[in-house]
Amino acid sequence: MGQSSSSARIAEELRREIAGLAAGSRLPSTRALVERFAASPVTVQHAVRALVREGLVESRPGAGTFVRRARPASRADLSWQTAALGAARAQGAVVGSTLQTPSDDVIALHSGYPVDDLLPVRAVQNALARAARTRSALDRPPASGLAELRSWFAEELAEATPATGSAPTAADVVVMPGGQSALSSVFRSLARPGDAIVMESPGYWGAIAAARQAGLEVVPVPRRPSPAPSTGHGWAAVDPVDLAETFERTRARLFYAMPHFANPTGTSWTEADATALLEVVRAHGAFLIEDDWAHDFALDAPVRPVATRDVDGHVVSVRSLTKSVSPAVRIAAVVARGAARSRILTDRVVDGLYVSGVLQTAALEVVSSPAWHPHLRRMREQLRTRRDALAGLVDELLPPGTLTSVPRGGLNLWLRLPDGVESTTYVEACARAGVLISPGPEWFPAEDPESHVRLNYSGPAPGRFEEAVRIMARELAGLQRLRER
Incomplete structure (x- = not known):
């Protein structure tokens, strides 16, 4: 047997003995171990040194080898950061429930992104592969974005601009790495820490978090509840009078809103709403930050x-392609004019210099392809089927009035829970039963005045919608029984 295998055998037997010895116990001397194992002194020394390296024993010159006392695991002291950093700028949940990664056995109605079945997956894969073989994989793109992609965004907006309007051009566009990054950049660029920003309530949790992270004071203005939710206009637009009074009271210069298929309510401004609210913004020398997320x-x-x-x-x-193209293609655009556009571009350069040329090239190929519009039609048909199925089940299996409206676009249903049922408790109960949904408080800059939850119908397993709503109905009934006791 070789020396290395002999020392390993000796070390293994000593390990077993050490496990039963108290800390500080003395191991036999080298001479005694040589006699016991019939091995050379060098072989025994190799075995003992292995135990020293493992931290099981320690050698004390002139005294011998002893079982090492267990030392407590080193714990870092990070408490100094509390004073160094001060109070957190963001309040409440910075990362919303929509970003949870579900396990395979749950029914996911919480997500903010459409499942692969609804997206042009093959087109994206091919576009990325081709983009990787072009100069865009090597060159630094312009800070404002590829000219062709900026032109595409401008043309999309120009097509909807009436003759009396002022159509944007590519020079008005700044390409961003996703809609969330775009909002953060706009908020930082157009306001200073401590300034107020007016937001619809309820509204997008990511915008609320981004504004607070930028040091802005979020001032909520309620959407007006509609007496006829079946029309799809439950939770209508902000009252222009309320908006004007809020501008005057806070001296805010930013108003963030989702005029079309708002997240989470799914509702839209009417033409009259848009005209009236834009006039208020103009009268107060302010900016409307229009989040066109569901275009x-x-x-x-x-x-x-x-x-x-x-x-x-x-x-x-602000318009993003991430939800309609692919979560991996984080491409968005900000369309702005004058000094506002200049400041937003400066923030983009300081924050990240430029957006990946590969992602820009791939996104442009997908959306400018002849297959893009047929894809959009198919996707919308599937979403319409999913929406109708889930809305019908909610109406059938949950208490009357739970569904606030049937949205005419977007990805979500907004539910009002019966009086006395707290949304966070309900969401937790549903999660334990295998259904993930989003709690209402995340979507309000202040308190949820009633109790709401959001369902997303663009996630996986639409065939399990009925199972999910039956679980939701069961858990809701259980909470109501507990309340009545």
Whole structure:
């Protein structure tokens, strides 16, 4: 047997003995171990050194080898950061429930992104592969984005602009790495820490978090509840009078809104709403930050962005392709004019210099392909079927009035829970039963005045919608029984 195998055998036997010894116990001397194992002194020394390296024993010159006392695991002291960083800028949940990664055994109605079945997966894969073989994989793109992609975004908006409007051009567009990044950049660029920003309530949790992270004071203005939710206009637009009073009270210069198929309510401004609210914005020398997130998800009503009514640069439009193309292709655009556009571009350069040329090239290929519009039609048909199925089940199996409206576009249903049922408790109960949904409080800059949850109908397994709603009905009934006791 070789020396290395002999020392390993000796070390293994000593390990077993050490496990039963108290800390500080003395191991036999080298001479005693040589005699015991019939091995050479060098072989025994190799075995003992292996135990020293493992931290099981320690050698004390002139005294011998002893079982090492267990030392407590080192724990870092990070408490100093509390004073160094000060209070957190963001309040509440910074990362919303929509970003949870579900396990395979749950029914996911919480997500914010359409499942692969609804997306042009093959087209995206091919476009990325081709883009990787072009100069865009090596060259630094312009800071404002590829000219062709900026032109595409501008033309999309120009097509909806009336003759009396002022159509945007490629020079008005800044390409961004996704809609969330675009909102953060716009908020930082057009306001200073401590400034107020007016937001619809309820509204998008990511915009609320981004504004707070930028140090802005979020001032909620409620959407007006509609007496006829079946028309699809439950939770209508902000009252122009409320908006004007809020501008005057706070001296805010930013108003963030989702005029079309708002997330989470699914409702839209009417033409009259858009006209009246834009006039208030103009009168107060303010900006409307129009989040056109659902532009590609118009199911039963067309989209006419408020930016198409703008002549003097009061509307800053944000449109993302991430949800309709692929979660991996984080490409969006900000359309702005004048000094506002200049400041947004500066922020983009300081924050990240430029957006990946590969992603820009791939996105442009997908959306400019002849297959893009047929894909959108198929996607909308599937979304319409999913929406109708889930809305019908909610109406059938949950208490009357739970569904606030049937949205005419977007990806979500907004549910009002019965009085006395707390949304977070209900969401947790559903999660334990295998259904993930989004709690209402995430979507309000202040408190949820009633109790709501959001369902997304663009996720996986639409065949399990009925199972999911039956579980939701069962858990809701259980909470109501507990309340009555």
